Amino acid sequence: xxxxxxxxxxVVGPLQVPTGDGYCLPESSNFFDIxxxxxxxxxxxxxxxxxxxxxxxxxxxxxxxxxxxxYYSGQHYYPPYGAEDWYSPPSxxxxxxxxxxxxxxxxxxxxxxxxxxxxxxKRARHASHPGRVKGEELCVVCGDKASGYHYNALTCEGxxxxxxxxxxxxxxxxxxSGGNCEMDMYMRxxxxxxxxxxxxxxxxxAECLLTEIQCKSKRLxxxxxxxSGESTADDLEGTDCGDTKQVTSSxxxxxxxxxxxxxxxxxxxxxxxxxxxxxxxxxxxxKKLLQEQYNVEExxxxxxxxxxxxxQVLVEFTKNIPGFQSLDHEDQIALLKGSAVEAMxxxxxxxxxxxxPQGHTEVLExxxxxxxxxxxxxxxxxxxxxxxxxxxxxxxxxALLTAITILTPDRPYVRDQRAVExxxxxxxxxxxxxxxLQHPQEPQHFARLLGRLTELRTLNHHHAEMLTSWxxxxxxxxxxLCEIWDVQ
Numbered sequence: 001x002x003x004x005x006x007x008x009x010x011v012v013g014p015l016q017v018p019t020g021d022g023y024c025l026p027e028s029s030n031f032f033d034i035x036x037x038x039x040x041x042x043x044x045x046x047x048x049x050x051x052x053x054x055x056x057x058x059x060x061x062x063x064x065x066x067x068x069x070x071y072y073s074g075q076h077y078y079p080p081y082g083a084e085d086w087y088s089p090p091s092x093x094x095x096x097x098x099x100x101x102x103x104x105x106x107x108x109x110x111x112x113x114x115x116x117x118x119x120x121x122k123r124a125r126h127a128s129h130p131g132r133v134k135g136e137e138l139c140v141v142c143g144d145k146a147s148g149y150h151y152n153a154l155t156c157e158g159x160x161x162x163x164x165x166x167x168x169x170x171x172x173x174x175x176x177s178g179g180n181c182e183m184d185m186y187m188r189x190x191x192x193x194x195x196x197x198x199x200x201x202x203x204x205x206a207e208c209l210l211t212e213i214q215c216k217s218k219r220l221x222x223x224x225x226x227x228s229g230e231s232t233a234d235d236l237e238g239t240d241c242g243d244t245k246q247v248t249s250s251x252x253x254x255x256x257x258x259x260x261x262x263x264x265x266x267x268x269x270x271x272x273x274x275x276x277x278x279x280x281x282x283x284x285x286x287k288k289l290l291q292e293q294y295n296v297e298e299x300x301x302x303x304x305x306x307x308x309x310x311x312q313v314l315v316e317f318t319k320n321i322p323g324f325q326s327l328d329h330e331d332q333i334a335l336l337k338g339s340a341v342e343a344m345x346x347x348x349x350x351x352x353x354x355x356x357p358q359g360h361t362e363v364l365e366x367x368x369x370x371x372x373x374x375x376x377x378x379x380x381x382x383x384x385x386x387x388x389x390x391x392x393x394x395x396x397x398x399a400l401l402t403a404i405t406i407l408t409p410d411r412p413y414v415r416d417q418r419a420v421e422x423x424x425x426x427x428x429x430x431x432x433x434x435x436x437l438q439h440p441q442e443p444q445h446f447a448r449l450l451g452r453l454t455e456l457r458t459l460n461h462h463h464a465e466m467l468t469s470w471x472x473x474x475x476x477x478x479x480x481l482c483e484i485w486d487v488q
Contacts, residue, residue, distance in 0.1 A: 140202040141188070141199055142156065142184055159195070162199070163204050167206045171192070183198045259436045261433055268427075268430055272400060272430075275317055276399035281306065301476070304476070317406075318332075327416065328415060341459070343406060345381065349388040374466060384455050387455060388452060397435070401452070407423050431449065
């Protein structure tokens with residue numbers, strides 16, 4: 001990982017960064033700019049705004065005092081807030097303004113939970129198999145000869161490799177027999193969906209898997225620190241969860257490792273969190289979902305309205321990611337379109353997992369289920385919300401993980417992947433250090449956060465399938481959603 005050059009600042013305590021509750025807008029906010037292509041519905045009607053059909057959507061304006069650190073200002077990394085000209089080539093996209101006014105929502109405003117160390121509940125290992133031969137351990141997935149503990153379960157080399165490939169490639173399989181295949185050494189080659197499900201049922205954890213992003217980060221750090229012979233937490237991140245002695249040894253080295261933010265990394269963290277907190281989802285929409293009764297069509301329209309607001313917030317946050325505007329204009333658009341769905345679910349998970357008044361979580365879930373959305377999509381969505389809630393993520397982690405999601409170099413149509421990867425690696429290193437500072441007794445916390453990116457990819461896949469079915473139906477979307485989701 002490339003380190004920024006600058007004097008170091010020793011961070012020994014919790015970082016004092018503004019936090020939010022995920023529901024509330026600040027007292028004011030800047031005008032939201034809407035991305036539109038030439039010839040799109042937004043440009044054809046100069047009087048029309050994306051939200052004219054939703055009179056309840058109101059925002060307010062604000063001018064928070066946010067100063068760009070001199071180092072990044074000199075490098076043209078930090079964009080000025082309130083900049084009028086973002087996407088310069090007018091032939092592709094233009095920015096248009098809409099009146100924004102704030103609205104309060106006292107019912108859903110909750111205090112930010114204090115920084116607490118969550119309890120880690122490690123899944124029990126499956127160490128035996130019904131057909132176990134004396135003196136020989138068998139794979140708990142397929143019954144073949146086991147080679148050891150891999151990703152928290154006793155498996156063979158074949159199932160180990162299959163699980164690793166499935167997770168790293170975000171594979172989505174389909175069973176031809178309804179998902180009820182009996183897994184054995186023969187069937188493991190015939191049905192990948194049931195094999196992957198059996199892997200997870202027997203305790204194999206995606207969190208134990210070194211992702212492609214971590215591999216790149218690990219190689220960079222090894223190249224940087226290899227000559228000095230320092231021991232880092234990479235030894236732990238790169239191992240399967242089965243070797244108890246190795247985990248213990250790595251944990252000991254981790255606790256001895258001195259972790260510090262450089263001055264530039266601390267400035268970057270503060271800037272990203274400020275930008276993340278600056279724009280919030282309008283609270284009046286959540287209020288309507290919680291307090292009013294709607295039919296299926298009205299529920300769907302309200303969820304569409306909320307999705308549009310999520311995209312607006314994403315645009316504003318993305319504009320203020322240091323270095324983003326230095327990328328090629330076409331790559332900026334590709335990253336924004338490619339990450340819109342994943343960033344939306346990441347932020348909505350934060351809203352959904354907040355402490356709501358008693359019973360409101362169930363009401364909100366019921367409204368979503370009664371919107372006509374397929375249960376095949378709703379179930380993994382709520383599972384993702386639950387997994388985010390279990391991590392008890394801090395506001396800084398939400399902000400950094402959202403930026404990392406946006407700066408994913410393998411999005412479709414991204415041309416300069418190396419430039420995007422460089423920006424992402426910078427964010428990854430800040431998140432890695434933050435996790436070690438805030439969770440010193442949880443060396444796997446960083447890996448668990450990155451594991452959620454895999455779940456987001458799966459949600460994105462399900463969402464794309466839903467859009468395909470919606471294109472053939474009479475569902476109505478706002479012009480902005482049609483633009484960002486390529487719905488014609």
